[in-house]
Amino acid sequence: MIAAGFSxxxxxxxxxxxxxxxxxxxxxxxxxxxxxxWNLRTGYRKGARSY
Structure with a gap:
């Protein structure tokens, strides 16, 4: 992120x-x-079902 210009x-x-x-x-x-x-915290797609 820092290299991309985001502090x-x-x-x-x-x-x-x-x-x-x-x-x-x-x-x-x-x-x-x-x-x-994609959900940034869980890594799962929003609305994806969990089994």
Missing amino acids: LPKYGAGGSYGDETVQAVKALQKRSGYRGG
Whole structure:
């Protein structure tokens, strides 16, 4: 994210996927026009059934 131009001022590149990273990923997706449906926290598609 940092290399892509998105700052992570609170925690930096700490290796965990927290709220700061989620917001940076959402901003990257918005900027790039990504329209996928993956849940950033779970890795599952939104609306996918769990069995």
